[in-house]
Amino acid sequence: DHHGRVARALGEGGLPALDIHTAEGAACLADTQWACHFALANREAIAARALDVLEDALGVAADPTSVVDVHHNHVAQEEHGGRLLWVHRKGAVGLQAGQRGLIPGSMGTASYVVEGRGEPRAFRSCSHGAGRVLTRAEARARIRPAALEHVLRRVVYDKGRAAALVEEAPAAYRDITEVLEDEADLVRPLLRLTPLAVLKG
Known part of the structure; x- marks a missing residue:
């Protein structure tokens, strides 16, 4: 929401946007990358917990190459x-x-x-x-x-x-x-x- 507001305030034309070569654009990219890393860690944590339950219930170890x-x-x-x-x-x-x-x-x-x-x-x-x-x-x-x-x-x-x-x-x-x-x-x-x-x- 923050970066959307900044883009609407600074953007030109009908589509709000940020130039990646500006401080605002760089901040948006950095926050996006942070969110992607957080999401990956979240998926990995959920998968690890789910696999623990499945391995325990089925008595079979997961194949790590099949992720x-x-x-x-x-x-x-x-x-x-x-x-x-x-x-x-x-x-x-x-x-x-x-x-x-x-x-x-x-x-x-x-x-x-x-x-x-x-x-x-x-x-x-x-x-x-x-x-x-x-x-x-x-x-x-x-x-x-x-x-x-x-x-x-x-x-x-x-x-x-x-x-x-x-x-x-x-x-x-x-x-x-x-x-x-x-x-x-x-x-x-x-x-x-x-x-x-x-x-x-």
Whole structure:
């Protein structure tokens, strides 16, 4: 919010922006990098706790080489077309050719481990999920907790939070199979994952 206000105050034209060669722009980039590092540490902490529980319950050690970590909604400096650019991905992730990623469906539908194809026309990007067809407000207005409970009958989740979770109902998202078909030139599906349990913070 702070950097948005600064950009609106200093920016020129219809799209508020900050010049990275100014103190304000450098501060925005530094804070963005700090937030990305914090988010990575948070994901790693959650994964470590989840793996401890799973390893204990299943009696099997996790394979550390199978970790797939994908961040989204970030800014990174990358080379594209022989130029060094700042790339902002919103609703997308960057995957190099051969790099593994995860494209989630919804709480009640499949998600996929994918391999990036490194398509240069898409700046080596792909979607970071199925994508919404209903806004959160529309989902809350249209989807009843009983309908969510029915569609998630085979998934473990906190049923006491059903009223709050309707905004994440499968009906609020695009069909993940269609999404993968639409971006077949961006990623190759490797593994289909079906949800068994959902933890929504």
